[in-house]
Amino acid sequence: MPKPTHILVIRLSAMGDVAMTVPVLRVLAQTYPELKITVLSRPFFKPFFGGIPNLDFLEADVYGEHKRFGLIKLAKEAKDMEIDAVADLHNVIRSKIITKYLKFKGLKTATIDKGRTEKKRLISSKRENISQLKTTHQRYADVFEKLGFPIDLEKHIAPPKKKLSxxxxxxxxxxxxxxxxxxxxxxxxxxxxxxxxxxxxxxxxxxxxxxxxxxxxxxxxxxxxxxxxxxxxxxxxxxxxxxxxxxxxxxxxxxxxxxxxxxxxxxxxxxxxxxxxxxxxxxxxxxxxxxxxxxxxxxxxxxxxxxxxxxxxxxxxxxxxxxxxxxxxxxxxxxxxxxxxxx
CATH class of the missing domain: 3.40.50.2000 (Glycogen Phosphorylase B;)
Incomplete structure (x- = not known):
């Protein structure tokens, strides 16, 4: 399978989790300037992604137009945009439906490992010595590596401050x-x-x-x-x-x-x-x-x-x-x- 040229990135909620995708996608765009990225999320979060080069936004109305079977319609919209790979950074029922549909259509897909087992172990531990788990940012980065796009988050370049009105x-x-x-x-x-x-x-x-x-x-x-x-x-x-x-x-x-x-x-x-x-x-x-x-x-x-x-x-x-x-x-x-x- 050829290397993807246009990745659909799915992260529908919540605000903090969507915000955490931003520096990761910024590094991805900086590292692979020829790669096209389309973020699938709720319209409210669209302003997060301004200024990231080669990035488009696909709005998900998960409580209206794209509710239930509307998710297939949403997946078809993504397919029509010539997406050729899917990065599911959410791993919930809605994102799984979209990802599975596009995988069935022949697209390469990768899904986040949320580390549920080690997180469960962390909160059940009564020991003094608990240890650091992998960061959510790195878990996001791992998804892109599975698709053939390894990135180094230490190379992140922060954007300039926004102009004040x-x-x-x-x-x-x-x-x-x-x-x-x-x-x-x-x-x-x-x-x-x-x-x-x-x-x-x-x-x-x-x-x-x-x-x-x-x-x-x-x-x-x-x-x-x-x-x-x-x-x-x-x-x-x-x-x-x-x-x-x-x-x-x-x-x-x-x-x-x-x-x-x-x-x-x-x-x-x-x-x-x-x-x-x-x-x-x-x-x-x-x-x-x-x-x-x-x-x-x-x-x-x-x-x-x-x-x-x-x-x-x-x-x-x-x-x-x-x-x-x-x-x-x-x-x-x-x-x-x-x-x-x-x-």
Whole structure:
């Protein structure tokens, strides 16, 4: 079988997982400039891939037009684009249906190995000595190697910062200060830093008068909480609900640092080469979800001596009673010290 010339890359959700494909695809495009890439994902994620050469985007409406048997229609659309290989970076029922159909049509296919066995072993381990698993970024890269396109993720070249609109420049102000983004929420309470402690660390950063701090989030309840968090501080701006998604991405690309939970915003910042400090609760960086190219020293973890069953799950959705308190073992002073050290 000849070497592919046009790869369909499937990753339908979630936001952080789709964002993690971006630096990998950037390296793929840089390494093989003659290769055409088409990303199949949800329309909302299309802005992630701007600026990657030779990359097209195919929109998947998995709850509408492409629901159920519509997946075959979607696969046919891809085939009509002269796709000759498939990289399934998702490995769920929807992506499997598309991949199997295209394989039946004679296309070369490769699917991600999510490492379920070793991840299960990681969360069931009660030993002190847990070990680092392969990163999700490398698992993505392995799929392309199976298709004949090995890549070296260390050769990644971060993109330039996005141009700021007058609206965003207005948010930044005229004073020359370091820009910090803080994403205060996560999918599960067990992965979220207590808001009272977050207020303490924001106060410490605000009082230095060296930083402009932007709070990121979404949803009515979150926006209300962020408004309360913003109010007491002169250098803090809540941008949740005030910017389009493209504007948020532009602002994130211009940050000097992002402080995030184990959540999507950390991956958004990392795909632009922004330093990310991640706070970990009942999940753990060893599971392979550290934002791209971020050192171990930027991972601030809950105390495993007090909470020895961490990681209690891969995604933070399962944990024993009392473990929702794990994040409290990360002192605000520790976070502030790390931020100031990096800036």
């Amino acid at each position: 007058p609206k965003l420049n207005g948010l930044l102000g005229i004073e020359s200060k370091k820009l910090i983004g803080i994403a205060t929420f996560a999918a599960y309470q067990s992965k979220m830093y207590p808001l009272s402690l977050m207020a303490d660390l924001i106060r410490d950063l605000d009082e230095t008068d060296k930083y402009r701090i932007f709070l990121f989030g979404g949803g009515k309840k979150e926006i209300q909480l962020l408004k309360k968090l913003e109010n007491p501080f002169a250098n803090v701006t809540n941008v949740a609900g005030k910017l389009t998604f493209e504007e948020e991405l532009a602002l994130i690309s211009n940050l000097d640092l992002m402080l995030s939970m184990d959540s999507g915003n950390g991956h958004l910042a990392a795909m632009y080469g922004v330093p990310v400090v991640t706070l970990w609760g009942v999940t753990h960086p060893f599971a392979g979800f550290v934002p791209f190219n971020q050192p171990e020293s930027n991972q601030l973890m809950a105390d495993r001596k007090k909470f020895p069953l961490i990681p209690t799950s891969i995604y933070g959705n399962k944990f024993p009673s009392g473990y929702e308190e794990a994040m409290k073992t990360i002192a605000p002073e520790t976070v502030v010290q790390k931020v100031r050290e990096l800036l």
